[in-house]
Amino acid sequence: MNTIKLTNSKTRQKEFFTPINSCNVRMYVCGPTVYDRAHIGNARPVVVFDVLYRLLRYVYGSRHVSYVRNITDIDDKIIDRAVQAGIEIDELTSKTLNWFHEDMAALGVDYRNDPQFFEPRATEYISEMLAMIEELIKRRHAYVAKQHVLFSVESFQDYGSLSGRSTEDMIAGARVEVAPFKQNSMDFVLWKPSNNDQPGWESPWGRGRPGWHIECSAMSHALLGETFDIHGGGSDLIFPHHENEIAQSRCFCPKGDFARYWLHNEMLQVDGKKMAKSVGNFFTVRDLLNQSVPGEVIRFVLLSTHYRKPMNWTKKKADEAMMTLRKWRNLTSGIKEGRPPENVVNALADDLNTSRAVAELHRLAAVQDGPSLKAGAMLLGLLHDNLGHWYAPKSNDIDEILVERIEFWINQRNLAKIEKNYARADAIRHKLSAVGVAVLDTVDGVKWAINPAHENSGKWELLE
Ligand code: AMP
Ligand code: ZN
Numbered sequence: 001m002n003t004i005k006l007t008n009s010k011t012r013q014k015e016f017f018t019p020i021n022s023c024n025v026r027m028y029v030c031g032p033t034v035y036d037r038a039h040i041g042n043a044r045p046v047v048v049f050d051v052l053y054r055l056l057r058y059v060y061g062s063r064h065v066s067y068v069r070n071i072t073d074i075d076d077k078i079i080d081r082a083v084q085a086g087i088e089i090d091e092l093t094s095k096t097l098n099w100f101h102e103d104m105a106a107l108g109v110d111y112r113n114d115p116q117f118f119e120p121r122a123t124e125y126i127s128e129m130l131a132m133i134e135e136l137i138k139r140r141h142a143y144v145a146k147q148h149v150l151f152s153v154e155s156f157q158d159y160g161s162l163s164g165r166s167t168e169d170m171i172a173g174a175r176v177e178v179a180p181f182k183q184n185s186m187d188f189v190l191w192k193p194s195n196n197d198q199p200g201w202e203s204p205w206g207r208g209r210p211g212w213h214i215e216c217s218a219m220s221h222a223l224l225g226e227t228f229d230i231h232g233g234g235s236d237l238i239f240p241h242h243e244n245e246i247a248q249s250r251c252f253c254p255k256g257d258f259a260r261y262w263l264h265n266e267m268l269q270v271d272g273k274k275m276a277k278s279v280g281n282f283f284t285v286r287d288l289l290n291q292s293v294p295g296e297v298i299r300f301v302l303l304s305t306h307y308r309k310p311m312n313w314t315k316k317k318a319d320e321a322m323m324t325l326r327k328w329r330n331l332t333s334g335i336k337e338g339r340p341p342e343n344v345v346n347a348l349a350d351d352l353n354t355s356r357a358v359a360e361l362h363r364l365a366a367v368q369d370g371p372s373l374k375a376g377a378m379l380l381g382l383l384h385d386n387l388g389h390w391y392a393p394k395s396n397d398i399d400e401i402l403v404e405r406i407e408f409w410i411n412q413r414n415l416a417k418i419e420k421n422y423a424r425a426d427a428i429r430h431k432l433s434a435v436g437v438a439v440l441d442t443v444d445g446v447k448w449a450i451n452p453a454h455e456n457s458g459k460w461e462l463l464e
Contacts, residue, residue: 001059002059002345002346002349003349004016004017004055004056004059004349005017005349005350005351006261006263006352006438007263007349007351008260008261008262008263009162009238009263009264010161010162010261010262010265012164014351015097015261017229017230017261018049019060019229020227020228020229020260022060022064023064024057024062024064024066025060025064025065025066025229025230026065026066026068026224026225026228026229026230027049027052027053027056027065027066027067027068027228027229027230027231027232028068028069028216028219028220028223028224028228028230028232029045029049029067029068029069029231030045030069030070030094030216030232030233030241031069031070031071031072031119031234032071032072032100032238033072033075033077033078034071034072034078034080034092034093034096034097034100034335035075035077035081035082035092035096035457036075036081036096036277037096037099037100037103037284037285037286038099038100038103038104038284038285039113039275039277039283039284039285040268040275040282040283040284040285040288040298040302040313041234041267041268041274041275041276041282042285043103043104043107043236043285043302044230044234044265044267044268044302044307044311045233045265046069046104046107046109046303047107047108047303047381048232048265048302048303048307048352048354049067049069049232049263049265050108050109050380050381051066051303051348051352051354051380051381052230052232052263052352053067054379054380054381055345055348055349055379056399057190058340058345058379059349062116063116066116066117066118066223066224067111067116067117067118067222068117068118068119068120068219068224069117069118069119070119070120070215070219070406071097071119071120071121071122071243072122072212072215073093073097073122073123074089074122074123074199074209074210075212078092078093079198079199081415089199096325099286101443103128103285103286103289104285105265105295106285106289106295106298107295107296107298107299107302108158108295108296108299108381108382108384108386108387109381110386113321114315118223120219120222120223122210122219125215125218125219125222126201126210126219127219128219128222129190129191129210129215129218130201130203130204132214132217132218132221132248132252133149133190133191133210133214134204135252136190136248136251137149138149138251139251140152140155140302140460141155141251142190143183143248144205145182145183146179146181146182146193147192147193147205147208148179148181148189148191148192148193148205149189149190149191149205150181150182150183150187150188150189150190151188151189151190151244151247151248152183152184152187153184153186153187153188153247154183154184155251156247156251157409158246158247158249159186159243159247160243161178161246162238162239162242162243162246162262162374163238163239163242163243163317163321167186167369170186170239170240170243171185171186175226184423185446188211188213188240188244189211190210190211190213190248191203191205191209191210191211191214192208192209192211192212193205193206193207193208194207194208194209202449208453209437212241213240213244213245213248214248216245217242217245217248217249217252219450220245220249220258220259221249221252221253223378225256226249226253226255226256226258227253227256227257227258227259228258228259228260229259229260229261230259230260230261230262230263231245231258231259231261231262231263231422232262232263232264232265233264233265234264234265234266234267235264235265235266235267236267236274238264242262245258245393246258246259263307264308265307265308266307266308266309266310266311266411267310268302268310268311268312268313269310269311269312270282270312270313273276275313285298288318290433291433291438292390292436292437292438292449292451292454293318293322293438294325294387294389294390294391294431294451294453295387296325296382296387296388296390297318297321297322297325297390298318299381299382299387300321300324300325300358300382301313301317301318301321303354303355303357303358303380303382304317304321304354305353305354305355306351306352306353306354306355306356307352308351308352315440319440319442319447323447324362324365325382325383325391326391327365328361328365328373328377328383329383329388329391331365331368331370331373332370332373332374332377332383334375335370335371336374337374337375338371338372338374338375339375340372340375340376340378340379341360341364341372341375341376343359343360343376344357344360344375344376344379344380344462345379347359347360348379348380353355354380357376357380358380360376361373361376361377361380364376386418389452389453390451390452390453392450392452402460403429405460405463406432406437406448406463409428409431409432409463410432410439410446410448412424412428412450413425413428413429413439413446414446416428431462431463432448432463434456434462435454435456435457435459435460435462435463436450436451436452436453436456436457437449437450437451437456438450438451438453
């Protein structure tokens with residue numbers, strides 16, 4: 001059996017991974033808050049932990065690994081967005097969840113037929129949250145104030161141990177609401193009151209709704225028990241979210257360890273800043289798919305950087321990934337899935353070193369070892385049939401008249417740009433993109449590519 005090493009945020013060290021029970025390996029990852037399309041930063045943990053899940057299944061056997069990734073479907077951002085859009089909360093959350101499933105499936109993350117994957121929605125676990133909050137009050141780890149229930153940070157000695165922050169740092173970082181009824185400004189909300197326009201549930205403290213942190217403690221406990229193996233998420237969640245989850249869960253189950261290995265992916269950035277909806281510097285996975293960047297290419301780019309390093313999304317990386325994948329698909333067409341080569345498995349087992357695994361795949365491609373390349377790539381979720389719809393074996397299969405027609409429009413666009421008629425240049429780009437032809441402005445000039453999976457691909461009459 002391969003030994004896996006993982007960097008545990010709790011100890012800040014790379015450690016051998018030893019599951020509590022190798023026949024029942026359990027992982028929990030914080031999932032999306034469903035009020036908007038997933039941006040490309042949100043896709044990073046989804047893809048990274050998908051590869052970890054694949055590796056765990058490979059090492060321990062598919063039936064012996066359980067994966068829980070929750071859905072946060074009650075949150076103030078959701079409430080605000082539903083009001084803005086003038087729709088019901090359920091309509092917003094189910095529409096957004098469908099988008100999330102579609103977009104992630106395009107990146108090769110699709111657990112629809114996986115009995116070992118669980119996707120609990122927070123609103124389905126309100127009674128578990130209420131029970132947990134009541135117990136925390138009983139044990140004096142939480143208190144009631146002005147219809148709120150707050151967790152008392154002072155009641156938990158280890159508070160701050162995951163993030164290793166001082167109290168001053170935590171106060172500055174948490175940007176917690178300063179409320180006069182808090183005993184300590186660090187105390188955080190477990191339950192808060194809802195007015196008649198806000199969604200709410202009956203509780204011993206009046207009609208209200210849960211805070212965000214208690215959701216993950218209640219769902220992980222209900223599905224994975226009081227101690228489980230791996231807890232993951234983006235590094236932006238270490239504080240306060242994961243620190244607060246630990247406080248709640250360990251005070252609720254003092255005999256348990258809660259999660260034994262904490263894994264955090266670093267942030268995807270744009271110009272050195274975290275890509276975030278709140279900053280507005282984001283683009284969605286759907287934006288890229290609509291611009292004919294195939295999901296497989298997005299996945300490849302996300303895995304080319306080790307998960308513990310910050311990464312930038314660039315157009316150049318996507319163009320290069322597309323060329324590489326085209327080459328790899330040419331090399332492996334018709335080859336059946338086999339056993340992944342040791343070097344690829346070892347790279348992944350070494351703290352999920354996907355960039356080293358990709359380098360190994362490049363080496364296998366260079367020596368034309370198609371079977372090993374295919375099997376190794378498949379362990380990273382690449383070169384699967386269901387991700388290959390974008391790939392057209394050879395460009396000379398495309399009929400010449402069509403090439404002429406596309407190049408005619410590319411020329412027209414170049415002319416428009418020379419004349420500074422940007423409106424016309426843009427209109428031509430849209431015309432091409434409407435039939436699945438992506439136009440790329442590169443340093444070596446304008447390049448184009450056809451996405452055969454585009455809904456209008458083949459309707460070339462639209463190009464007249
Ligand atoms: P949210 O919907 O904002 O709660 O985020 C869902 C997941 O995406 C969490 O695991 C976050 O840590 C992660 N995430 C958010 N922004 C980024 C980013 N720019 N890069 C990487 N992960 C991110
Ligand atoms: Zn969480």
